[in-house]
Amino acid sequence: MKLYHYVHCPFCIRVRMALGLLNIEFDSIVLPYNDEDTPKSLTGVKMLPIFTFENGVSNNESLDIISILDKNNVLKSEQLDSSEREVVEDLLSKFGSDVHSLCMPYWMWTPEFNEESRSYFQTKKEVKRGPFNKLIQNRDKFLNSFDSNLHLLIPHIQKFYKSETITIFDIMIASHIWGMYIFPEYQFPKEVNDYLQRVKKECHFDYHIDFWKD
């Protein structure tokens, strides 16, 4: 089975975390961000993650991939049909906007990118979010907003999100904010850092593993 992914992408991290939690072996294929042909040949669109199952079928929706893989419903994915999903999705869209604005100008300097993929990434993302130099100038605004949104999450952290055991919501939340670990000079509040480290441990998650492969 193969996972095509981008290292920085929160939706791709979801699938990596779930695969780790479920102890499923897979081939990890990090695609250059400017590779349009590979994803289009697999699913018709340029969007990752793509997971190719043993039967050769490819899927590019992170939550669908996870619920197919999680045959014993370890992550309690049936909760995705509940009203709680709306609460979590709302939180994720708040986090996502600030995390992307803060981290994109730094993500593109990680070993995942080369000169061409970096330039493709920046050009594409600036269309949506504006020039990266402006994002960097506005970092305090995004950091303040990120911080106030984290405070919406903190009261709901038990061992995991509203739960003593890990669920799909933890994978969704942790993968969405994980990128902030690479933001220079940022430190998560202790409760959030401890929570993320619990999720990391359950999922045997190693953000950097693909950077160090041959």
Ligand SMILES: N[C@@H](CCC(=O)N[C@@H](CS)C(=O)NCC(=O)O)C(=O)O
């Ligand atoms: N609904 C999809 C969303 C995946 C998604 O948005 N992927 C982004 C990367 S974070 C992507 O592939 N973007 C391609 C591009 O912008 O070129 C999922 O949950 O898997």
